[in-house]
Amino acid sequence: MGGIFIVSQILRQSAAFALDFVFPMTCASCSEWTGDEGLRVCRECSSKIKILAESVPICSKCGKPIALSDGLEYNSPHKNSSAVCLRCSVTGDILYDNVFVPEENSLREKGVRYNASAYCGVRAAAVYDGILSELIIKFKYQNAERLAAFFASLLFEAYGRYPEISSPDVVAPVPLHPFRRFTRGYNQSDLIARGFARMSGLNYRESLLRRAYSTPQQAKLSAAERRKNVAGAFAVGRRSLDSVKGKKILIIDDVMTTGSTLDACARALMDAGAAEVFCLVVATD
Ligand SMILES: [Zn+2]
Numbered sequence: 363m364g365g366i367f368i369v370s371q372i373l374r375q376s377a378a379f380a381l382d383f384v385f386p387m388t389c390a391s392c393s394e395w396t397g398d399e400g401l402r403v404c405r406e407c408s409s410k411i412k413i414l415a416e417s418v419p420i421c422s423k424c425g426k427p428i429a430l431s432d433g434l435e436y437n438s439p440h441k442n443s444s445a446v447c448l449r450c451s452v453t454g455d456i457l458y459d460n461v462f463v464p465e466e467n468s469l470r471e472k473g474v475r476y477n478a479s480a481y482c483g484v485r486a487a488a489v490y491d492g493i494l495s496e497l498i499i500k501f502k503y504q505n506a507e508r509l510a511a512f513f514a515s516l517l518f519e520a521y522g523r524y525p526e527i528s529s530p531d532v533v534a535p536v537p538l539h540p541f542r543r544f545t546r547g548y549n550q551s552d553l554i555a556r557g558f559a560r561m562s563g564l565n566y567r568e569s570l571l572r573r574a575y576s577t578p579q580q581a582k583l584s585a586a587e588r589r590k591n592v593a594g595a596f597a598v599g600r601r602s603l604d605s606v607k608g609k610k611i612l613i614i615d616d617v618m619t620t621g622s623t624l625d626a627c628a629r630a631l632m633d634a635g636a637a638e639v640f641c642l643v644v645a646t647d
């Protein structure tokens with residue numbers, strides 16, 4: 363049974379690779395010919411992606427667009443604004459009340475409240491809807507490794523728009539559990555982060571973080587279940603400690619929804635002595 367599964371995975375991935383080879387110049391979204399420019403997504407489809415924070419104010423903490431229902435002021439562009447969305451300003455007390463937090467913990471020494479997010483902030487390149495959400499789903503559940511370069515370029519442009527992510531010492535992906543990495547054939551965050559690090563010339567460490575244990579897939583869980591699900595799921599490997607201590611770290615992922623995965627990563631890094639953790643994602647809802 364397992365053998366058949368693995369063979370089918372290999373066949374599926376080879377088929378996707380072959381298609382990529384035969385039709386390298388078609389848009390990953392609409393399948394139209396993109397000509398000789400080597401674009402992964404055609405100009406028309408790209409123009410439909412809602413790039414953040416060009417026109418909408420975002421939360422200075424989680425980076426999500428601030429909804430009108432939050433009742434906050436909108437006239438200030440995000441770069442001068444310390445506006446925090448309603449979610450970031452109220453989740454505090456309820457966020458970690460069910461989660462075990464060890465007494466001896468570097469965050470406590472640093473005076474960081476446990477119920478506050480461990481990351482300094484999250485920034486997203488674009489809004490998770492329409493064409494971009496379709497592309498990300500394709501990228502995740504079918505083999506579409508060539509999309510990684512497209513997402514990396516979205517991140518690179520976003521990195522230029524968010525000066526608050528000040529020159530990180532190390533860039534690292536959200537790790538995938540080794541078994542899931544094997545069945546999928548790749549870690550989508552690693553592919554994107556690797557491309558981004560190459561473009562930005564930043565120092566890249568694929569295995570800075572590792573999964574301490576496998577967690578059920580987040581997609582089917584509620585927000586509260588997600589937080590419990592990933593709390594303590596990540597750890598810094600002993601060989602990576604020197605790359606973490608006192609360093610500014612940038613974590614890369616494809617999508618942020620509740621932020622619980624990024625927070626769990628940041629928590630592990632802060633516990634290992636990181637100076638600051640920022641996160642950059644392709645899309646946020
Ligand atoms: Zn297209």
Ligand SMILES: [Zn+2]
Nearest residue numbers: 421424447450
């Ligand atoms: Zn927020």
